[in-house]
Amino acid sequence: xxxxxxxxxxxxxxxxxxxxxxxxxxxxxxxxxxxxxxxxxxxxxxxxxxxxxxxxxxxxxxxxxxxxxxxxxxxxxxxxxxxxxxxxxxxxxxxxxxxxxxxxxxxxxxxxxxxxxxxxxxxxxxxxxxxxxxxxxxxxxxxxxxxxxxxxxxxxxxxxxxxxxxxxxxxxxxxxxxxxxxxxxxxxxxxxxxxxxxxxxxxxxxxxxxxxxxxxxxxxxxxxxxxxxxxxxxxxxxxxxxxxxxxxxxxxxxxxxxxxxxxxxxxxxxxxxxxxxxxxxxxxxxxxxxxxxxxxxxxxxxxxxxxxxxx
Amino acid sequence: xxxxxxxxxxxxxxxxxxxxxxxxxxxxxxxxxxxxxxxxxxxxxxxxxxxxxxxxxxxxxxxxxxxxxxxxxxxxxxxxxxxxxxxxxxxxxxxxxxxxxxxxxxxxxxxxxxxxxxxxxxxxxxxxxxxxxxxxxxxxxxxxxxxxxxxxxxxxxxxxxxxxxxxxxxxxxxxxxxxxxxxxxxxxxxxxxxxxxxxxxxxxxxxxxxxxxxxxxxxxxxxxxxxxxxxxxxxxxxxxxxxxxxxxxxxxxxxxxxxxxxxxxxxxxxxxxxxxxxxxxxxxxxxxxxxxxxxxxxxxxxxxxxxxxxxxxxxxxxxxxxxxxxxxxxxxxxxxxxxxxxxxxxxxxxxxxxxxxxxxxxxxxxxxxxxxxxxxxxxxxxxxxxxxxxxxxxxxxxxxxxxxxxxxxxxxxxxxxxxxxxxxxxxxxxxxxxxxxxxxxxxxxxxxxxxxxxxxxxxxxxxxxxxxxxxxxxxxxxxxxxxxxxxxxxxxxxxxxxxxxxxxxxxx
Numbered sequence: 049x050x051x052x053x054x055x056x057x058x059x060x061x062x063x064x065x066x067x068x069x070x071x072x073x074x075x076x077x078x079x080x081x082x083x084x085x086x087x088x089x090x091x092x093x094x095x096x097x098x099x100x101x102x103x104x105x106x107x108x109x110x111x112x113x114x115x116x117x118x119x120x121x122x123x124x125x126x127x128x129x130x131x132x133x134x135x136x137x138x139x140x141x142x143x144x145x146x147x148x149x150x151x152x153x154x155x156x157x158x159x160x161x162x163x164x165x166x167x168x169x170x171x172x173x174x175x176x177x178x179x180x181x182x183x184x185x186x187x188x189x190x191x192x193x194x195x196x197x198x199x200x201x202x203x204x205x206x207x208x209x210x211x212x213x214x215x216x217x218x219x220x221x222x223x224x225x226x227x228x229x230x231x232x233x234x235x236x237x238x239x240x241x242x243x244x245x246x247x248x249x250x251x252x253x254x255x256x257x258x259x260x261x262x263x264x265x266x267x268x269x270x271x272x273x274x275x276x277x278x279x280x281x282x283x284x285x286x287x288x289x290x291x292x293x294x295x296x297x298x299x300x301x302x303x304x305x306x307x308x309x310x311x312x313x314x315x316x317x318x319x320x321x322x323x324x325x326x327x328x329x330x331x332x333x334x335x336x337x338x339x340x341x342x343x344x345x346x347x348x349x350x351x352x353x354x355x356x357x358x359x
Numbered sequence: 360x361x362x363x364x365x366x367x368x369x370x371x372x373x374x375x376x377x378x379x380x381x382x383x384x385x386x387x388x389x390x391x392x393x394x395x396x397x398x399x400x401x402x403x404x405x406x407x408x409x410x411x412x413x414x415x416x417x418x419x420x421x422x423x424x425x426x427x428x429x430x431x432x433x434x435x436x437x438x439x440x441x442x443x444x445x446x447x448x449x450x451x452x453x454x455x456x457x458x459x460x461x462x463x464x465x466x467x468x469x470x471x472x473x474x475x476x477x478x479x480x481x482x483x484x485x486x487x488x489x490x491x492x493x494x495x496x497x498x499x500x501x502x503x504x505x506x507x508x509x510x511x512x513x514x515x516x517x518x519x520x521x522x523x524x525x526x527x528x529x530x531x532x533x534x535x536x537x538x539x540x541x542x543x544x545x546x547x548x549x550x551x552x553x554x555x556x557x558x559x560x561x562x563x564x565x566x567x568x569x570x571x572x573x574x575x576x577x578x579x580x581x582x583x584x585x586x587x588x589x590x591x592x593x594x595x596x597x598x599x600x601x602x603x604x605x606x607x608x609x610x611x612x613x614x615x616x617x618x619x620x621x622x623x624x625x626x627x628x629x630x631x632x633x634x635x636x637x638x639x640x641x642x643x644x645x646x647x648x649x650x651x652x653x654x655x656x657x658x659x660x661x662x663x664x665x666x667x668x669x670x671x672x673x674x675x676x677x678x679x680x681x682x683x684x685x686x687x688x689x690x691x692x693x694x695x696x697x698x699x700x701x702x703x704x705x706x707x708x709x710x711x712x713x714x715x716x717x718x719x720x721x722x723x724x725x726x727x728x729x730x731x732x733x734x735x736x737x738x739x740x741x742x743x744x745x746x747x748x749x750x751x752x753x754x755x756x757x758x759x760x761x762x763x764x765x766x767x768x769x770x771x772x773x774x775x776x777x778x779x780x781x782x783x784x785x786x787x788x789x790x791x792x793x794x795x796x797x798x799x800x801x802x803x804x805x806x807x808x809x810x811x812x813x814x815x816x817x818x819x820x821x822x823x824x825x826x827x828x829x830x831x832x833x834x835x836x837x838x839x840x841x842x843x844x845x846x847x848x849x850x851x852x853x854x855x856x857x858x859x860x861x862x863x864x865x866x867x
Contacts, residue, residue, distance in 0.1 A: 174406070177600070
């Protein structure tokens with residue numbers, strides 16, 4: 049009789065947990081906040097090198113890792129959003145900051161894949177490189193389900209990135225002149241500290257306050273939002289940071305001028321040890337005024353290669 | 360204690376049954392209507408991540424959580440240093456677990472007739488079954504960064520009566536010289552076990568520890584080789600940027616984490632681990648590794664007035680625990696965790712020497728286990744060796760619902776009392792089953808363990824603010840020859856203890 053009572057109680061508790069768990073877990077397989085998407089969810093794929101990601105396979109990882117900030121619908125309205133600054137990306141707009149593609153176009157799958165693995169150093173977005181490559185590819189695919197743009201448009205063609213010329217004090221000097229001419233200082237400040245006269249007025253495309261990058265902050269390992277290499281910096285101002293006031297300068301400056309600007313921006317990272325700072329140090333620590341050169345005969349074109357392409 | 364036998368009087372009432380059933384239905388309805396929510400509060404609040412980001416189910420770490428821990432509780436972005444935190448942020452998590460459980464175990468009992476004791480004390484063998492509502496202890500988890508790459512963790516923990524001790528106290532320096540391969544910590548901390556006992560979700564008495572991490576041969580006096588206990592010392596950890604490759608080496612006092620230099624004052628142990636994660640595509644990132652725990656511990660404590668002097672231990676003898684670990688994912692829903700162990704203790708430990716200061720720790724040993732000058736090992740004493748295996752399978756239906764099945768086997772391969780004990784050439788071997796010094800070898804399977812545990816754990820909500828789990832668990836523990844004494848054979852019977860538990864495990 050005693051055993052019967054035990055079995056009764058055990059069965060009741062077991063049934064309760066199983067039923068409650070299954071029901072609630074199933075219920076949360078579909079978004080339970082905000083407007084529900086109309087119709088059947090579209091399945092998407094991503095292609096990064098040899099990897100093919102499937103949105104269906106990302107439902108569980110998305111809920112586990114991403115939905116708390118980006119929301120079940122990918123609209124950037126997760127339960128943590130009110131406490132985050134900057135705000136999480138709203139995937140329904142399909143506007144992405146870090147791209148290899150021209151401004152206004154959709155990014156490559158590899159751009160999103162690299163962003164997931166790299167994280168964003170000055171936000172709450174972690175470095176998700178502990179996940180398997182397949183999981184990251186699947187997450188890229190599910191990101192593409194949140195906006196109809198991915199069904200109507202293809203990703204933009206990646207911009208061409210010429211090979212980097214040598215760092216010289218002249219290139220740094222020219223970069224500084226461009227920094228002034230293009231009025232980068234208005235937002236980033238004369239010393240790149242993010243304290244320009246316009247800095248306090250900036251908002252992103254969703255009217256959230258946004259701060260310009262402070263080059264002088266951080267230590268030797270400080271990273272830019274979209275990567276740590278010179279090529280990554282080059283791409284930032286040749287593609288623009290969509291959704292922010294940072295425009296694309298692809299139509300404004302020539303590729304070699306852009307590299308000079310990269311070299312100058314590196315110098316603004318005063319805590320970083322790099323070749324640019326070595327060159328500046330060898331020149332006595334002062335950037336000489338830039339002297340406009342006479343027009344020269346066209347030289348051989350630098351090697352040009354496609355950006356992006358994934359890993 | 361309010362036993363199950365007493366409570367059945369109430370339970371027999373149909374009205375009570377109706378109320379209980381109705382209550383369960385009401386809770387079910389409430390939970391079925393619940394919305395998203397789960398989380399590990401202190402760190403989750405800091406970074407705005409759900410518990411599930413770092414935990415397969417809280418508190419079991421997934422690969423991302425392992426990396427977070429290895430980086431010194433940092434995401435490695437600009438938000439790590441506390442200067443960036445809201446001044447109101449308080450890095451503290453409380454955890455306590457109300458439970459209902461039913462425990463059934465063998466015991467010796469006195470027998471009575473006509474109100475008068477019959478026979479000798481403990482002359483009968485009986486199964487005692489208890490059930491009722493109970494509490495776990497309370498844990499105060501507090502941890503985080505003091506500065507970028509400098510972090511801490513302090514865990515005052517109590518037993519159910521609120522008697523506190525420091526389970527964990529440590530400070531650590533991470534990414535020294537900017538390298539993830541150089542991280543140092545010092546204090547009292549959990550060993551770098553891939554399958555962490557401090558993060559297991561099992562809550563029952565025997566299922567709530569990994570037997571492989573605590574196994575001590577019967578009669579053995581060495582309590583210092585327990586991987587599951589937090590230890591005092593320093594630890595180096597190195598890992599690759601994405602945490603796929605991890606190494607660690609710790610220098611520890613051979614004190615089993617006991618403070619005040621009472622034991623382990625003159626003896627040290629080392630614990631070294633290595634594991635490698637391999638990206639197996641759709642299966643996930645699987646890990647395999649190995650560990651070595653080797654050291655020495657005192658067997659002789661000089662005495663004062665016949666009492667061992669704390670902190671004076673000498674005559675160190677050696678011990679070792681080596682094994683393999685594996686964490687195998689078979690897709691997002693299923694994973695299998697494996698730990699093996701080959702353990703060896705010096706023969707002196709096997710005869711009950713080693714823990715003279717606190718002989719109540721560990722299993723029953725000889726009454727005088729101090730290796731005083733002139734002590735001799737009995738003839739036939741030999742090195743106790745054993746092998747252990749732990750298998751833990753998990754089915755993760757979703758971050759909110761997990762099923763776990765665990766099996767452990769501990770097998771003696773050589774008993775401390777060998778065949779040569781059957782001689783009159785020297786002192787007799789200690790016989791733990793008889794509780795005296797007697798001649799004769801121990802049975803080859805004495806102390807072997809089979810341990811089973813099954814559970815369902817359900818988190819009704821999931822957010823980054825608080826966490827709660829409803830858990831149903833059953834544990835069955837079996838050990839050979841270490842139970843109460845049989846009045847018939849006058850030797851120890853096997854332990855067979857089972858426990859059924861329902862728990863509300865919550866943290867905030």
